[in-house]
Amino acid sequence: MSGGNRVPRVLAIAGTDPTGGAGIQADLKSIAAAGGYGMAVVTALVAQNTRGVRSVHVPPTDFLAAQLDAVSDDVTLDAVKIGMLAGREVIETVAAWLHRTRPPVVVIDPVMIATSGDRLLDADAEQALRDLLPLADLITPNVAELAVLAGRAAATRWPDVLEQAREVSAAHDVIVLAKGGHVEGDAVPDALVDVGGARLDGREVVEFPGARIATTNTHGTGCSLSSAVATHRARLGSWEPATAEAKRWLTESIRHGASLEVGRGNGPISHFAGMWARGGTATRPAPEQVEREWWEGVADIRTAIDDLEFVRGLSDGTLPEEAFGWYLAQDALYLRDYARVLAEASRLAPTLDEQAFWAAGAHGALVTELSLHTDWLGGITPPEPGPTTTAYLDHLLATAARGDYRVLVAAVLPCYWIYADLGERLRRVATDEHPYREWLLTYGDPAFAAATEQATRIATRLASDADEATRRAMWRAYRASAEHELAFFAAPSVPAS
Incomplete structure (x- = not known):
């Protein structure tokens, strides 16, 4: 936990998005919006925009290891958020670094399924990712990714999402942030699920209600939410208030996404909409x-x-x-x-x-x-x-x-x-x-x-x-x-x- 009023130092490990709405760019914006100092280690260079991915370049894993060590050799980290890990060797390199450094807060957004529904990882890489999960404190899969981790068909009802989250939490000894964005109905609940409840003050499920927003500006919401939760957890010291604050912020940012007028596909959220509205962008003189x-x-x-x-x-x-x-x-x-x-x-x-x-x-x-x-x-x-x-x-x-x-x-x-x-x-x-x-x-x-x-x-x-x-x-x-x-x-x- 970040001491006193010190700004949390949060490292994001993920791929890029040149349009700025997802990936490492969204992570850095989310960390800043949540009051943290963001750092970035790039796992993959992704040629994508709001309409889809065109190409992915994965740098050598020894360069990935060098990036990770360069940060942790110099900076004491308060939290780590992990996103896109493109392949078994990349996952194993990150796992080895986590074993060496043992950051106090680790959040993994298991990027496994493309918007089209296609698998992004082969079988070896999926197994390596499962092996990585016990090194996390919290994972934030969407409905499709949760189903893959649970070995089930994608849930369409909220009770089924919670049941799959319980199975994944028990299997990997991790808190699961179950997300209801892809289930049927106007309600969009989220929930922290921890089988046994040891990390949630004895509760196995803590739900956060929400309503669906009519918008196409949802590009990068998973990246953004997980980074915000990681930052707030380092700042506030517990998962429930961190998730509640991150969810309120994400809802506000989604509502204002369309005003950005970025892209012709599923546009990004407006990460700083609330800050701009409440604080403005003008500097204040000393x-x-x-x-x-x-x-x-x-x-x-x-x-x-x-x-x-x-x-x-x-x-x-x-x-x-x-x-x-x-x-x-x-x-x-x-x-x-x-x-x-x-x-x-x-x-x-x-x-x-x-x-x-x-x-x-x-x-x-x-x-x-x-x-x-x-x-x-x-x-x-x-x-x-x-x-x-x-x-x-x-x-x-x-x-x-x-x-x-x-x-x-x-x-x-x-x-x-x-x-x-x-x-x-x-x-x-x-x-x-x-x-x-x-x-x-x-x-x-x-x-x-x-x-x-x-x-x-x-x-x-x-x-x-x-x-x-x-x-x-x-x-x-x-x-x-x-x-x-x-x-x-x-x-x-x-x-x-």
């Missing part, structure tokens, strides 16, 4: 990538802020006191409602750590607003917010009212990030003679720098985890706030109308 893209995405705004008359005057000490006082008054008014916005972020936050962080930010905004009011404005009540201040606050308050925590966090980030960046540079010019020295030192406060780092981590992680639509909404809110920051810094330099 948090550090989001951070870089967002910061570079407002480079024009940051440059424009640096070039503002207000910022240049604040930096070199030539800013008129009237402009500075107007800015402080508007900042005090801004911080009052900004604290409300941060409090709403705290209320919406999903974790205690984030709740505490935004609550501390709201408290800090109020403390700073009080300090501005008493220390810098002399206790004088600031005037009404100007149009720029009002527009910025309307943007933040509207974003908070919409209730999407992720977008709100993106909207408040520029007030941390742009201020911290500008403040660090302004702090460096705060000489003893600078008229605004005390104010400039508050810009570069180490505690605010640390809070900015945490706000950035929260926002970029949320953006990294979000779906594409939410990530776009976060970017728009972030960019809009950055533009409001530029307007806010520019406002003191705009002559009153």
Whole structure:
């Protein structure tokens, strides 16, 4: 069994299908869809498509042995799925390797009967395959193959399938996954059969109901199911949940097979249909990538802020006191409602750590607003917010009212990030003679720098985890706030109308 959350390492041993629906190609897709890391050893090169097999080339068995040893000498395997074994020597080569390596989970899909009903193996090879079965934990024959292994005529009723599965399980000391896809009726049951029940918690038969799907996209279903079961068994640790999960996945994949429009015969299943529907195919950027893209995405705004008359005057000490006082008054008014916005972020936050962080930010905004009011404005009540201040606050308050925590966090980030960046540079010019020295030192406060780092981590992680639509909404809110920051810094330099 795969330990912890580690991805199961699953080796498929089978022939090829150049159209990708069956054989080793289907095995690898199924293993990946089941959450495993798939590896492949090729037993035969098959020229086939959705309408049939045209030719088979079997490489020398010493090359097959070399492939098998190359994998097992380097990789610790969690499961092995075995499919097409074309001939006695091939079967014996695989058997010898299994005896040497003893993988923890072995599933054999005994490929013996072609879709046409023709036997694929001669008598010697069929006997060699029977001798191989006791080395497996589970075998997954279809109805025709089960009948050959049981020495009976192919069953047409489900009870007869179960009876043949019992006979094969007892004869070879193996669990049989009996499949009802070829029996009469609309029901398509499957069942795990283990005579004695030692490997199924004391039960000899565990059935899994199913309904027939009207489709011709069934090419490679046997290969796909057996590989999925092997992978889930390595991941989940027991056969019943592994089979149930694999069967649900196969049903979903069969339903979506026709949408692939592959081939003019019996088409393949859509191995990743469920994953595509639930997770999509778009990549998600890492948090550090989001951070870089967002910061570079407002480079024009940051440059424009640096070039503002207000910022240049604040930096070199030539800013008129009237402009500075107007800015402080508007900042005090801004911080009052900004604290409300941060409090709403705290209320919406999903974790205690984030709740505490935004609550501390709201408290800090109020403390700073009080300090501005008493220390810098002399206790004088600031005037009404100007149009720029009002527009910025309307943007933040509207974003908070919409209730999407992720977008709100993106909207408040520029007030941390742009201020911290500008403040660090302004702090460096705060000489003893600078008229605004005390104010400039508050810009570069180490505690605010640390809070900015945490706000950035929260926002970029949320953006990294979000779906594409939410990530776009976060970017728009972030960019809009950055533009409001530029307007806010520019406002003191705009002559009153």
